Amino acid sequence: MKNFTKISLVLVLLAVVLFSACEKQYDSIQVVDDATIQTYIKQNNLTMTKDVTGYYYNIITLGTGSELKNSDSVFYSYTFKTLSGRVLNQTSNISIPGTFLGYTDGFVINSSAYTLTPVREVLSKLKRGGKATVIIPSNLAFGRNGIPALDIESNENILVELGIYTQSKRHEIDELQIDNFLAANSLTAIKDPSRVRYIVTQQGAGTEPVLSSSSLSVNYTGRLLTGTVFDTTDGTPTTFTLIDTIKGWGILKNFKAGTKVRIFIPSDLGYGVSGSGTGAIPGNACLDFNIEIVSVTN
Numbered sequence: 001m002k003n004f005t006k007i008s009l010v011l012v013l014l015a016v017v018l019f020s021a022c023e024k025q026y027d028s029i030q031v032v033d034d035a036t037i038q039t040y041i042k043q044n045n046l047t048m049t050k051d052v053t054g055y056y057y058n059i060i061t062l063g064t065g066s067e068l069k070n071s072d073s074v075f076y077s078y079t080f081k082t083l084s085g086r087v088l089n090q091t092s093n094i095s096i097p098g099t100f101l102g103y104t105d106g107f108v109i110n111s112s113a114y115t116l117t118p119v120r121e122v123l124s125k126l127k128r129g130g131k132a133t134v135i136i137p138s139n140l141a142f143g144r145n146g147i148p149a150l151d152i153e154s155n156e157n158i159l160v161e162l163g164i165y166t167q168s169k170r171h172e173i174d175e176l177q178i179d180n181f182l183a184a185n186s187l188t189a190i191k192d193p194s195r196v197r198y199i200v201t202q203q204g205a206g207t208e209p210v211l212s213s214s215s216l217s218v219n220y221t222g223r224l225l226t227g228t229v230f231d232t233t234d235g236t237p238t239t240f241t242l243i244d245t246i247k248g249w250g251i252l253k254n255f256k257a258g259t260k261v262r263i264f265i266p267s268d269l270g271y272g273v274s275g276s277g278t279g280a281i282p283g284n285a286c287l288d289f290n291i292e293i294v295s296v297t298n
Contacts, residue, residue, distance in 0.1 A: 033137035055118040056135040063130025070102030075165040093180045094225040129166040174266035196251045197264040206257025208296040212243040217294040230280040
């Protein structure tokens with residue numbers, strides 16, 4: 001009986017030792033992520049600060065002006081990369097996102113919503129014009145599922161380059177987006193007092209003046225600055241009264257029948273914050289139209 005008790009005790013102790021050894025064999029994902037990130041920082045001679053939640057960040061440029069609050073409107077940029085340098089997603093300088101600072105952690109990717117708290121927290125450390133880099137461990141990013149559609153693997157750590165634009169008003173960022181578009185496409189446009197830009201490609205020889213009450217027959221193609229076509233007459237003229245169109249089309253009062261003109265419209269003179277309502281034109285979108293005034297009737 002005593003021998004049986006001794007053997008049982010030895011077996012129990014052996015099981016405890018084996019279980020403890022198995023427990024210590026596997027590190028948590030937090031530990032694995034942190035080791036990978038520290039290796040990356042060391043190999044690239046980076047100086048970064050570790051937040052208590054586990055992400056790392058570096059303020060490259062603080063920016064200027066007053067401290068930003070969560071209720072402040074900001075226009076910002078981001079580039080998401082893997083630690084190997086592969087770009088996963090980034091903003092465009094002709095489609096600059098803007099929201100309240102407190103909402104900058106929300107992202108919709110492939111119709112799924114993600115909350116990336118480190119993005120908001122690091123942006124909150126900046127002033128207007130500031131830039132920063134943040135490395136987000138996988139457990140605070142896209143986790144073990146990753147995002148296969150973007151080739152974000154399971155438990156992948158993400159590097160994010162962040163910036164806040166100096167512009168604080170919607171009309172200022174519209175001006176910047178149109179400027180960037182014109183520069184990128186080597187275009188020179190005239191700026192009307194209304195803030196609409198235009199390029200005349202053919203002067204019209206018509207005699208009737210274009211008034212707000214004029215009935216116009218036109219051909220046109222409307223695009224976003226990204227190049228996406230949202231509407232076109234496709235060669236078949238359409239007729240409408242000028243006053244019934246968006247404000248930006250009021251620039252047509254400067255021209256006569258036969259004119260072909262390209263116009264670039266700030267968002268507030270287009271479809272504003274709400275967009276077109278059909279989804280074809282998002283809110284706060286600047287617009288690019290090619291227009292031919294076929295005829296004018298007063």
